[in-house]
Amino acid sequence: MDQTTTEGAATASRDHLPQLHEPRNPGMELDLDWLARVQANTSAIERRAATLPGRRSVKKDWQAAWLAKAVSLIDLTTLSGDDTAGRVRRLCAKARQPVAPAILDAIGLPGLTVGAVCVYHDMVETAVEALDGSGIPVAAVSTGFPAGLSPLHLRMAEIAESVAAGAREIDIVISRRHVLTGNWQALYDEMTEMRAACGEAHVKAILATGELGTLRNVAKASLVCMMAGADFIKTSTGKESVNATLPVSLTMIRAIRAYQDRTGVRVGYKPAGGISKAKDALVYLALMKDELGDRWLQPDLFRFGASSLLGDIERQLEHHVTGAYSASWRHAMA
Numbered sequence: 001m002d003q004t005t006t007e008g009a010a011t012a013s014r015d016h017l018p019q020l021h022e023p024r025n026p027g028m029e030l031d032l033d034w035l036a037r038v039q040a041n042t043s044a045i046e047r048r049a050a051t052l053p054g055r056r057s058v059k060k061d062w063q064a065a066w067l068a069k070a071v072s073l074i075d076l077t078t079l080s081g082d083d084t085a086g087r088v089r090r091l092c093a094k095a096r097q098p099v100a101p102a103i104l105d106a107i108g109l110p111g112l113t114v115g116a117v118c119v120y121h122d123m124v125e126t127a128v129e130a131l132d133g134s135g136i137p138v139a140a141v142s143t144g145f146p147a148g149l150s151p152l153h154l155r156m157a158e159i160a161e162s163v164a165a166g167a168r169e170i171d172i173v174i175s176r177r178h179v180l181t182g183n184w185q186a187l188y189d190e191m192t193e194m195r196a197a198c199g200e201a202h203v204k205a206i207l208a209t210g211e212l213g214t215l216r217n218v219a220k221a222s223l224v225c226m227m228a229g230a231d232f233i234k235t236s237t238g239k240e241s242v243n244a245t246l247p248v249s250l251t252m253i254r255a256i257r258a259y260q261d262r263t264g265v266r267v268g269y270k271p272a273g274g275i276s277k278a279k280d281a282l283v284y285l286a287l288m289k290d291e292l293g294d295r296w297l298q299p300d301l302f303r304f305g306a307s308s309l310l311g312d313i314e315r316q317l318e319h320h321v322t323g324a325y326s327a328s329w330r331h332a333m334a
């Protein structure tokens, strides 16, 4: 069995700040001929995706490094109707110190943090304040998240307000109807306008792939968003009935590769929604390494959108470092 051992995953320090690459994706003109040629062989993609979880294993000696790498790539998220300032502050404290200090010392990464904290607009100021001095950026879900069906001028205003409140990253949601009706010009125009509204902030385009019908639509929507200047493409809001999946990820990653081949520009990838197990995170990292290379294992080009992944990684790291669950875990599980 192939074993993922290279040093690509072994560095997870904070040396890579600032978090997002410069320059941002400048975009390109909408190329409808390119879109018309886009195909997605669904059964081949699904077959390949089915092999991914078993195909790679992470050599034991490298597991802690890969898990630490995964921590550094998390957009630690809370997107609930009952979010409070207190919950967001606790989340930010966790973002600053995602794993117990003893474990971080044991793996030699005392300064490890997550990639970003992701919240609703109303919580941006609280998060910015709570993360002050940490270098951890705040990402805001804007544009009428999760459905994206509020009036366009309000979605633009929401972006501007989130940026003004200190969000350095904006996760926008696209209008699914533009994809479902094949109105690529409308999707491109909307994305271009949102890109402009973000100003200096980086923009992640949430495709809500579970609502796009086909992998071909996913591929086309990915390309259109990148043509319009998205710095990242992101699978899901976490609120669709189907969120991040491996077939969708393969499709989007290959669109990223096609866009890079055409333009030379690297666009980031953010699978989001339902990723809660350390072993699933490792499958995603191996997938990125296979399909796009080590460069996409850095937080400027890859993030997990996840609210509960960190807990499982922390447990696995603790298990790995101590060789057994610690006394506190044994006590908790007794």
Ligand SMILES: O=C[C@H](O)COP(=O)(O)O
Pocket (backbone or CB within 6 Å): 077, 079, 118, 236, 237, 238, 239, 272, 273, 274, 275, 305, 306, 307, 308, 309
């Ligand atoms: O963007 C992030 C997602 O909303 C998180 O989804 P999750 O709660 O299923 O991890």
